[in-house]
Amino acid sequence: MPAEYEKEHINDRFTLYHAGGNDNGSVFAEDVIKGLKAKPKTISPKYFYDDKGSELFEKICITPEYYVTRTEASILKEHSAEIAAANSGKNLVVELGSGSSIKTRYILNAFIKNGLPVTYVPIDVSEILIQSGNMLLNDFEGLYVNGIIGEYEQALEIVSEVFPHSKLYVFLGSSIGNFDLPHAEEFLKKISASMNAGDTLLIGFDLVKDEGILNAAYNDEEGVTAEFNLNLIKRINREFNTGIDVNNFEHTAFFNPAKSRIEMHLISKCDQSFSLNGSGEISFKKNETIHTENSYKFTDEMIKELALASGLSITNSWKDKNNYFELCLMTR
Ligand SMILES: C[S@@+](CC[C@H](N)C(=O)[O-])C[C@H]1O[C@@H](n2cnc3c(N)ncnc32)[C@H](O)[C@@H]1O
Structure with missing residues (x-):
């Protein structure tokens, strides 16, 4: 069945897809x-x-106690060139639960440095995506934003249909940790199923600590x-x-x-x-x-087991110096 969505042209570099099929108000109720x-x-x-x-x-994200955002940002800052190099030739970045897209800027910047125009597909239930999309377009020449407002699952269907080319999926903030472990596996299997050969997934895991x-x-x-x-x-x-x-x-x-x-x-x-x-x-x-x-909160063992059970293999991984957080690059 084709994915249900409405397409909204915002400007020459910004298109919005509204994932459809549900009346969000009544689903919430x-x-x-x-x-x-x-x-x-x-x-x-x-x-x-x-x-x-x-x-x-x-x-x-900017409270002194919430180490998650600044730690993940520090890893991205240090390794985004390597992440882009591991994805050379791709010019499509799809992000699940993109929020303000602030950390993603490191990745987009590194992709744009490779010289190709880049298409960024942020996915979020929140309309914060419109504001962050506009800010990105102001700051990055050579960037095109095709945002999807909707839930992960519906958005993945739209991505498969509308953006079939070779891509990097990004899932930051340890949002995978919001799923119970069996559901995390189920969800990663869905991402894996929507990946073509050569597509990659960059995913953040908050680690067990004090x-x-x-x-x-x-x-x-x-x-x-x-x-x-x-x-x-x-x-x-x-x-x-x-x-x-x-x-x-x-x-x-x-x-x-x-x-x-x-x-x-x-x-x-x-x-x-x-x-x-x-x-x-x-x-x-x-x-x-x-x-x-x-x-x-994950251990290395939990991450490996989850990847294996979801049919994904870890090709690279990076941690901060305190071992608080881990970013993994995975393929099918
Ligand atoms: C914990 S925040 C992380 C935001 C950003 N990725 C970061 O790392 O700072 C989770 C984001 O995912 C979005 N989100 C949560 N559940 C979602 C769902 N089922 N489908 C799509 N977006 C969702 C929220 O609106 C929010 O922007």
């Missing part, structure tokens, strides 16, 4: 109601990223991560037109060593109940939580 009626209660982390959530995520450093990264002193987590309740209020008291919830995040992951939850500070779109009563006991995100 259905998913939230289902998640809050489940036991334990969960909401997918993809729902963090409305405009406010995307803005807050960018603030998290628990104090991990816990601090998701509990910054300024409270930006707490605000990011609590923004989910505000989003529910905005999208359902409800008046749930945000002060009745509290942010918590902690490393769970048995599962090798940071878990982020919203804790209900009291017994409370409300209804969403006449969905019936959704009730919370005091201290009951909504599980809002997992962020798996």
